[in-house]
Amino acid sequence: MSTAEELDAIGIDRLREIGSLKWSVFPEAIGAFVAEMDFPPAPAIAAAMKGAIDDGLTGYLPAAVRTRMTEATARWQRDRYGWDVPAERIRPVPDVLTALRATIDYFTAPGSKIVLPTPAYMPFLTIPAMHDREIIEVPMLVEDGRHVYDLDGIDRAFADGGGLLILCNPYNPLGRVFERAELEAVAEVVARHGARVFSDEIHAPLVFAPHRHVPYASISAVTAGHTITAASASKAFNLPGLKAAQVILTNDADAETWARPEVAWAEHGTANLGVIATTAAFDESREWLDGTLDYLDGNRRILGELLAEHIPDMGYRAPEGTYIAWLDARGLGIEGSPAAFFREHAGVAMTDGIACGAAGEGYLRFILATPRPVIEQAVRQMAAALREHAAR
Amino acid sequence: MSTAEELDAIGIDRLREIGSLKWSVFPEAIGAFVAEMDFPPAPAIAAAMKGAIDDGLTGYLPAAVRTRMTEATARWQRDRYGWDVPAERIRPVPDVLTALRATIDYFTAPGSKIVLPTPAYMPFLTIPAMHDREIIEVPMLVEDGRHVYDLDGIDRAFADGGGLLILCNPYNPLGRVFERAELEAVAEVVARHGARVFSDEIHAPLVFAPHRHVPYASISAVTAGHTITAASASKAFNLPGLKAAQVILTNDADAETWARPEVAWAEHGTANLGVIATTAAFDESREWLDGTLDYLDGNRRILGELLAEHIPDMGYRAPEGTYIAWLDARGLGIEGSPAAFFREHAGVAMTDGIACGAAGEGYLRFILATPRPVIEQAVRQMAAALREHAAR
Numbered sequence: 209m210s211t212a213e214e215l216d217a218i219g220i221d222r223l224r225e226i227g228s229l230k231w232s233v234f235p236e237a238i239g240a241f242v243a244e245m246d247f248p249p250a251p252a253i254a255a256a257m258k259g260a261i262d263d264g265l266t267g268y269l270p271a272a273v274r275t276r277m278t279e280a281t282a283r284w285q286r287d288r289y290g291w292d293v294p295a296e297r298i299r300p301v302p303d304v305l306t307a308l309r310a311t312i313d314y315f316t317a318p319g320s321k322i323v324l325p326t327p328a329y330m331p332f333l334t335i336p337a338m339h340d341r342e343i344i345e346v347p348m349l350v351e352d353g354r355h356v357y358d359l360d361g362i363d364r365a366f367a368d369g370g371g372l373l374i375l376c377n378p379y380n381p382l383g384r385v386f387e388r389a390e391l392e393a394v395a396e397v398v399a400r401h402g403a404r405v406f407s408d409e410i411h412a413p414l415v416f417a418p419h420r421h422v423p424y425a426s427i428s429a430v431t432a433g434h435t436i437t438a439a440s441a442s443k444a445f446n447l448p449g450l451k452a453a454q455v456i457l458t459n460d461a462d463a464e465t466w467a468r469p470e471v472a473w474a475e476h477g478t479a480n481l482g483v484i485a486t487t488a489a490f491d492e493s494r495e496w497l498d499g500t501l502d503y504l505d506g507n508r509r510i511l512g513e514l515l516a517e518h519i520p521d522m523g524y525r526a527p528e529g530t531y532i533a534w535l536d537a538r539g540l541g542i543e544g545s546p547a548a549f550f551r552e553h554a555g556v557a558m559t560d561g562i563a564c565g566a567a568g569e570g571y572l573r574f575i576l577a578t579p580r581p582v583i584e585q586a587v588r589q590m591a592a593a594l595r596e597h598a599a600r
Numbered sequence: 601m602s603t604a605e606e607l608d609a610i611g612i613d614r615l616r617e618i619g620s621l622k623w624s625v626f627p628e629a630i631g632a633f634v635a636e637m638d639f640p641p642a643p644a645i646a647a648a649m650k651g652a653i654d655d656g657l658t659g660y661l662p663a664a665v666r667t668r669m670t671e672a673t674a675r676w677q678r679d680r681y682g683w684d685v686p687a688e689r690i691r692p693v694p695d696v697l698t699a700l701r702a703t704i705d706y707f708t709a710p711g712s713k714i715v716l717p718t719p720a721y722m723p724f725l726t727i728p729a730m731h732d733r734e735i736i737e738v739p740m741l742v743e744d745g746r747h748v749y750d751l752d753g754i755d756r757a758f759a760d761g762g763g764l765l766i767l768c769n770p771y772n773p774l775g776r777v778f779e780r781a782e783l784e785a786v787a788e789v790v791a792r793h794g795a796r797v798f799s800d801e802i803h804a805p806l807v808f809a810p811h812r813h814v815p816y817a818s819i820s821a822v823t824a825g826h827t828i829t830a831a832s833a834s835k836a837f838n839l840p841g842l843k844a845a846q847v848i849l850t851n852d853a854d855a856e857t858w859a860r861p862e863v864a865w866a867e868h869g870t871a872n873l874g875v876i877a878t879t880a881a882f883d884e885s886r887e888w889l890d891g892t893l894d895y896l897d898g899n900r901r902i903l904g905e906l907l908a909e910h911i912p913d914m915g916y917r918a919p920e921g922t923y924i925a926w927l928d929a930r931g932l933g934i935e936g937s938p939a940a941f942f943r944e945h946a947g948v949a950m951t952d953g954i955a956c957g958a959a960g961e962g963y964l965r966f967i968l969a970t971p972r973p974v975i976e977q978a979v980r981q982m983a984a985a986l987r988e989h990a991a992r
Contacts, residue, residue, distance in 0.1 A: 229660040244659030254653050257873075261646050266839050266877070267636030268621040302694070302843070302869045338862040447658050449872030451694070451843055470730040477694045477869035480841030481649075485658070 212503055215247055218579045230575070237557040238586045241547075243380065243532060245446035245577035247500065252492035253445060253485045260484050269480050274300050277483045277490075281439060281454050284490040289412065291426040293456055299466060302451040302477035304410050304438040305331055310455075310474035311406045311436045312339045312372065314465055320371025323362060326565030327534070329380045329408070333565055344370055347567035348382065353525060355382045357390065359397055366401035373398055375424055378411040381534050381564055381573045383527020385419040388427060395424075395431045405435045410453065413444035413497055415529035416505050425458040432458035441489035443530075444497055446577075452482025504531050507576045511583055518591035531577040534561075538570035540594060546572055554593035556586045604895055607639055610971045622967070629949040630978045633939075635772065635924060637838035637969035639892065644884035645837060645877045652876050661872050666692050669875045669882075673831060673846050676882040681804065683818040685848055689855060694843040694869035696802050696830040697723055702847075702866035703798045703828045704731045704764065706857055712763025715754060718957030719926070721772045721800070725957055736762055739959035740774065745917060747774045749782065751789055758793035765790055767816055770803040773926050773956055773965045775919020777811040780819060787816075787823045797827045802845065805836035805889055807921040808897050817850040824850035833881035835922075836889055838969075844874030896923050899968045903975055910983035923969040926953075930962035932986060938964055946985035948978045 220238070223231045223246055230239035230246070260266070265273070278298040285291045301307045312322070312335075322336040326345045336343050344365040348355040362373065375394070378385045398405055407424040415421045425435040440453035455474070457463045465471055489497075508526040511533055515522045523536025535558075537546035547560030550572070561571025576583065612630070615623040615638055622631035622638070652658070657665070670690040677683045693699045704714070704727075714728040718737045728735050736757040740747040754765065767786070770777045790797055799816040807813045817827040832845035847866070849855045857863055881889075900918040903925055907914045915928025927950075929938035939952030942964070953963025968975065 226655045226657060227662055227664055228657060229662045232662045232664055242660055245656075247656065249653060249656045249658060257653050258650050261641060261649050263618045264637075264639065264641045264838060265618060265620060266641060266841050268634055269841050270619055270621045270624045272619055272624055302871075306869065334861065338865065446656060449658050449661050451869055451871040469726065473730065477698065477843055479694075479843040479871040479874065481873050482871065 210248055212506070215503055216579050216581060218246060220582060234551065234557040237551055237555045238582060238589070239557055240575045240578065240586060241557045241559045241573070243443065243575055243577075244448060245531070246579060246582070247446065247577065250445055250489065250493035250496035252496070253447075253488045256484050256488035257481050260481060265480060265484070269478060269483060273480065273483055274478070277452065277487045278454065280487045280490040285423065285439070285456075289421050289423050289426070291423045293458065297457045297463060299455045299457065299472075299475055300478040300483060301438075301453050301455050301474050302479065302482070303442070303448070303453050304408055304440060305335060306474050306477065307436065307438040307453065307455045308332070308335060308374070308406055308408075309339070310471060311404070312336065312341060314468075314471045315436055315462065316371045316404055321365070321369045323365040323370035323373040323403075324565070325357060325362070325374070327381055327561055327568035327571065328374070328565050329376060330559070330563045332374055332376075344368060345565050345567065347565070355379070355384050357394055359393055362394065363397050363400070366397065366403050370401070370403060372404045372406055374406050374408065376408040377424060378415060378421065378529030380411060380530055381532050381559075381568075383525075383530050383532055383534055385415050385421060385528040388422045391422060391424050391427055391431070395427065398434055399430050403434065405431070407435050407437045409437055410440040411443050411530045412439065413441070414501065414504070414531060416501065416508070416527075419528040421529065425456065436462065441486040444500075445485070445489040445493060447482060447485050447489070450482030450485050451477060451479040452486045504576060507531070507578070507580060507583060508533065510580055511574075511576060511587070514584060514587040518587050519594060531575060533574040533576050535572040535574055536570065537572050546570065549597070550590055550593060553597045554589040556590055602640055604898070607895055608971050608973060610638060612974060626943065626949040629943055629947045630974060630981070631949055632967045632970065632978060633949045633951045633965070635835065635967055636840060637923070638971060638974070639838065639969065642837055642881065642885035642888035644888070645839075645880045648876050648880035648884075649873050652873060657872060657876070661870060661875060665872065665875055666870075669844065669879045670846065672879045672882040677815065677831070677848075681813050681815050681818070683815045685850065689849045691847045691849065691858060691864075691867055692870040692875060693845050693847050693866050694871065694874075695834070695840070695845050696800055696832060697727060698866050698869065699828065699830040699845065699847045700724070700727060700766070700798055700800075701731070702863060703796070704728065704733060706863045707828055707854065708763045708796055713757070713761045715757040715762035715765040716957070717749060717754070717766070719773055719953055719960035719963065720766070720957050721768055722951070722955045724766050724768075736760060737957050737959065739957070747771070747776050749786055751785055754786065755789050755792070758789065758795050762793070762795060764796045764798055766798050766800065768800040769816060770807060770813065770921030772803060772922055773924050773951075773960075775922050775924055775926060777807050777813060777920040780814050783814060783816050783819055783823070787820065790826055791822050795826065797823070799827050799829045801829055802832040803835050803922045804831065805833070806893065806896070806923060808893065808900070808919070811920040813921070817848065828854065833878040836892075837877070837881040837885060839874060839877050839881070842874030842877050843869060843871040844878045896968060899923070899970070899972060899975060900925065902972055903966075903968060903979070906976060906979040910979050911986060923967060925966040925968050927964040927966055928962065929964050938962065941989070942982055942985060945989045946981040948982055
């Protein structure tokens with residue numbers, strides 16, 4: 209595990225030299241728009257992958273390698289979230305979006321609409337159209353400064369032809385970690401309509417105390433019966449390019465459906481080194497993650513302090529989980545897209561909230577998994593841009 | 601590059617310990633049923649992947665990394681096959697089957713049938729059903745002991761509703777490397793029907809002199825106009841589990857179609873380390889490949905000598921390309937599946953030809969990319985099994 213001092217010392221020049229997506233799309237700007245980490249990999253993960261390379265374990269995915277990952281995932285779910293799910297019900301997939309596509313195709317009624325709380329992870333807004341499916345956006349409500357589900361809105365969306373609710377918990381981009389009672393309330397609405405849930409829980413390892421991740425399918429027989437869960441080590445251990453995630457099936461009928469060749473095809477693209485990295489992540493990198501979470505915990509607080517000092521009109525509530533900050537730029541007096549403004553005038557590349565749905569207009573999505581000096585430099589550049597340009 | 605002596609010295613115990621798919625599905629048998637290599641990776645490939653791991657280049661696939669692969673692929677096609685194709689027309693995909701699925705969905709008329717020369721790579725026989733598409737099998741003919749296309753049969757298949765011909769060149773499982781004139785004759789039939797071709801050329805780097813690989817789309821404006829080509833370093837450099845291959849588009853209309861989000865989705869699962877490995881393969885591992893081809897050339901000859909000595913009634917013609925031997929077991933007096941016979945009585949696991957289509961009945965698919973002592977042991981065990989059991 210790198211120390212906080214070592215992470216602090218990773219400079220922008222070095223990040224550009226490595227050339228991750230975040231640091232190469234906008235070569236002049238600070239990269240804060242894509243949810244990936246700027247930190248070196250966990251040593252156990254790097255060692256496991258290098259060992260596999262030396263062995264030449266680069267052919268077709270062996271069953272034993274796959275099983276080691278599903279068993280490691282089962283241990284992880286049990287140890288970290290208290291959820292006992294058999295390894296046989298955990299299926300390898302390349303990524304959460306492949307899991308979503310299979311869910312839409314094979315686990316929802318043909319033509320039924322997709323119910324999507326917004327703001328949402330951007331691809332959730334574009335994928336349903338590839339399946340000729342309509343989306344019903346249900347904007348989150350704000351209660352005591354905290355985003356909560358609009359249960360009546362979800363209810364109306366189901367009544368209006370919705371068949372699948374996409375949950376994202378911990379919530380990208382809002383940073384919420386939902387409490388059991390909140391999830392139970394959602395489940396009640398879903399069950400009333402006989403609908404299905406796709407629960408994206410790939411940020412689950414990234415939760416800050418005292419919050420706790422509650423797997424949606426784990427809360428009752430009812431949620432186990434209507435949920436397809438997607439899990440992954442990709443976010444917490446920075447492995448999205450390695451193509452390994454997990455679908456967790458929690459009822460017999462879904463397991464039977466999944467076994468059909470055209471459905472199980474979703475497993476096809478799962479890559480060896482991703483599977484091996486995931487196993488090392490869940491089984492051997494827990495301390496590394498705890499250290500990384502400590503650092504991220506500092507980052508979310510420091511961002512708050514920096515904004516309070518330099519851009520006090522920027523709305524921010526530290527995320528309960530994820531390394532995504534959801535910034536409210538509506539009070540800054542910026543005309544048009546705040547992301548375009550800051551990219552052009554501050555040299556800071558963030559996602560415009562509007563890409564997360566209409567409910568995101570005026571907001572910014574800022575990725576916190578970066579060295580602290582980068583956060584400080586970003587905020588200073590944003591404050592300077594506001595001083596120079598915002599009043600035009 | 602390992603020497604022939606080093607490759608010879610890789611023992612079965614070590615292969616089982618590594619645990620590739622080929623050496624783990626049938627733990628008691630010699631693994632010869634899946635087209636993967638038992639050799640250590642090319643040093644440049646291993647080094648490139650390890651460097652990326654140290655850098656933590658495990659996030660989302662950066663454009664520059666993708667472009668380095670498509671440019672390396674363009675160089676490879678030009679240098680090795682004399683085909684000048686712009687890098688922009690080379691698209692990353694996770695594997696050849698993903699490319700085939702996209703081709704069926706977006707480059708053929710709805711409901712049109714798939715024309716498949718047989719024996720064929722096994723998944724080509726099962727994938728069309730996932731798209732509700734019928735297959736018309738067109739068995740290859742034998743002329744002077746060599747497999748050739750049944751042009752009349754292909755013609756009739758198109759007349760019967762065929763819309764897409766799947767070519768595989770070099771031919772898995774037959775080992776043919778088609779001559780220009782043979783491909784031109786196929787093209788004439790395809791063009792007459794206004795049909796399309798999916799050309800699987802992932803074995804192209806594996807061709808034995810004096811044979812030469814001719815990319816089907818390269819032979820004329822007509823073939824460029826009706827072909828989707830799939831290329832990959834996966835077979836020759838043993839990388840199928842790393843999830844990187846290439847689609848080569850050779851006309852403007854196809855490039856436009858590919859740009860649609862639901863079509864370009866085929867690129868989504870392409871994995872970083874596979875892309876990085878492929879770049880190192882095409883750019884930096886040519887000598888390694890030449891050495892490996894020398895060894896495989898020896899293997900294909902040695903198999904012939906061993907069969908002539910120990911199982912003279914087994915039909916075998918050394919492959920012109922690929923590391924796949926297609927064995928004619930029809931004259932051995934085995935009742936039922938020859939693969940089942942040899943797996944049970946000889947402890948040698950091969951693919952039964954019937955899995956490659958009806959035309960494969962009585963044949964065996966044996967993978968040659970293994971240490972020579974393994975080939976010798978396999979043939980000896982098969983011969984012993986025949987002596988003990990075949991006459992029952």
